[in-house]
Amino acid sequence: MEKLPDIIGIFLVQLKKDHKKGSLVTGGIGIDGKLLYRDSEVPGDLARFKKYSGGRTIVFGPGTYNGLFIKPLPHRNNIVVSRSYPSELTEIAPKLYHINDLDNAVLAAREHFPEQEIVVGGGEPVYKKLIPQCKYLIVTEVYGDKEADRFVTIPKGMFKEIERIEHEHNGLKYDFVIYERIVPVNPELESDGS
Numbered sequence: 001m002e003k004l005p006d007i008i009g010i011f012l013v014q015l016k017k018d019h020k021k022g023s024l025v026t027g028g029i030g031i032d033g034k035l036l037y038r039d040s041e042v043p044g045d046l047a048r049f050k051k052y053s054g055g056r057t058i059v060f061g062p063g064t065y066n067g068l069f070i071k072p073l074p075h076r077n078n079i080v081v082s083r084s085y086p087s088e089l090t091e092i093a094p095k096l097y098h099i100n101d102l103d104n105a106v107l108a109a110r111e112h113f114p115e116q117e118i119v120v121g122g123g124e125p126v127y128k129k130l131i132p133q134c135k136y137l138i139v140t141e142v143y144g145d146k147e148a149d150r151f152v153t154i155p156k157g158m159f160k161e162i163e164r165i166e167h168e169h170n171g172l173k174y175d176f177v178i179y180e181r182i183v184p185v186n187p188e189l190e191s192d193g194s
């Protein structure tokens with residue numbers, strides 16, 4: 001069977017200070033269109049984002065794209081998904097594409113950039129729909145109590161932790177974590193033995 005490029009989710013999530021590591025990961029990712037934490041508060045997070053999204057195709061919603069980036073991220077294909085965009089993948093600036101549906105965004109990314117892994121860049125509904133298709137999740141878990149209005153959950157029993165590096169900066173504890181999928185995306189396709 002043809003090997004499809006992996007899909008990778010990447011996000012920073014705030015967990016409660018008394019969060020028990022290894023338990024359900026569910027918490028805030030944003031407030032008022034912005035991230036909860038600046039890179040100066042969580043050193044290394046931005047570098048990690050660049051490392052894992054660089055050279056790949058990143059998919060995000062218009063709120064995330066317009067709120068965080070304004071212009072296409074360099075060294076990667078940027079696909080922004082909105083129901084008001086065209087149904088075909090449309091290049092509107094170098095390395096910046098529009099499309100109107102999340103499933104079509106994944107299909108189009110595989111068709112147009114077949115060698116590249118697809119990075120799921122948020123926000124909330126984009127993670128909700130595409131995390132269940134991800135092979136890896138690159139997660140920064142910050143232990144704090146800021147108010148949030150956008151959230152993410154890693155579905156229970158779908159991923160296992162394969163790496164955790166603990167950090168602390170100015171009293172703020174945060175971990176760089178990698179999760180790997182442990183259940184097939186589509187059991188019918190992956191269990192035919194071919």
Ligand SMILES: NC(=O)c1ccc[n+]([C@@H]2O[C@H](COP(=O)([O-])OP(=O)(O)OC[C@H]3O[C@@H](n4cnc5c(N)ncnc54)[C@H](OP(=O)(O)O)[C@@H]3O)[C@@H](O)[C@H]2O)c1
Nearest residue numbers: 011012029030033034035061062063064082083122123124
């Ligand atoms: N912590 C992190 O790592 C992280 C990462 C990313 C974002 N964020 C935060 O999240 C917030 C922004 O995210 P958001 O959820 O508000 O907005 P968003 O990124 O714009 O995502 C939601 C939009 O995506 C489009 N969309 C969703 N599902 C779709 C589908 N099935 N088909 C077509 N389009 C679809 C819709 O756009 P239309 O309404 O135009 O159709 C929807 O309004 C900000 O606070 C940002 O800082 C945090």
